[in-house]
Amino acid sequence: MIGVRVVQRVSSTRGFAKVAPHVIPALDRAVHRITRGKFLLSAQMLPGVVLTSTGARSGLSRRTPLACMPEEEGRTWILIGSNFGRYGHPAWTANLLAHPEASVSWKGRDIAVTATLLTGEERAAVWKTALAFWPPYATYQARVEREIRLFRITRR
Numbered sequence: 001m002i003g004v005r006v007v008q009r010v011s012s013t014r015g016f017a018k019v020a021p022h023v024i025p026a027l028d029r030a031v032h033r034i035t036r037g038k039f040l041l042s043a044q045m046l047p048g049v050v051l052t053s054t055g056a057r058s059g060l061s062r063r064t065p066l067a068c069m070p071e072e073e074g075r076t077w078i079l080i081g082s083n084f085g086r087y088g089h090p091a092w093t094a095n096l097l098a099h100p101e102a103s104v105s106w107k108g109r110d111i112a113v114t115a116t117l118l119t120g121e122e123r124a125a126v127w128k129t130a131l132a133f134w135p136p137y138a139t140y141q142a143r144v145e146r147e148i149r150l151f152r153i154t155r156r
Contacts, residue, residue, distance in 0.1 A: 085140030
């Protein structure tokens with residue numbers, strides 16, 4: 001689809017990386033709240049969840065709208081800590097490392113999940129799938145020295 005290609009091109013730009021992290025999550029949280037969890041604005045291009053995790057340092061509940069790569073018909077999902085190709089890992093990844101028990105809102109349902117950081121060969125295989133799923137992840141990775149964290153979240 002031409003629309004998808006345009007969005008992929010735009011989302012690979014540095015300007016998008018500067019603006020999107022401030023605009024997209026705020027819009028997604030508002031739309032998610034108004035629709036009682038049934039709709040995410042960003043999910044019109046990529047599937048999405050709202051992750052509720054425990055803050056790594058604060059211990060407070062944190063809600064973060066995220067693009068995801070569903071696996072096994074909604075029983076597991078891959079979360080990609082790309083941070084739009086910006087320096088540093090996104091905070092939600094530190095939260096999951098410290099407190100892997102979390103929940104996601106998926107298609108209007110809250111689901112208890114456990115997060116596992118993917119490493120080694122498993123990470124490499126999933127990364128390959130992620131690049132086929134959303135090619136701009138390659139641009140994000142090329143921009144940063146850190147390895148983008150991948151998590152598999154599984155229903156508890």
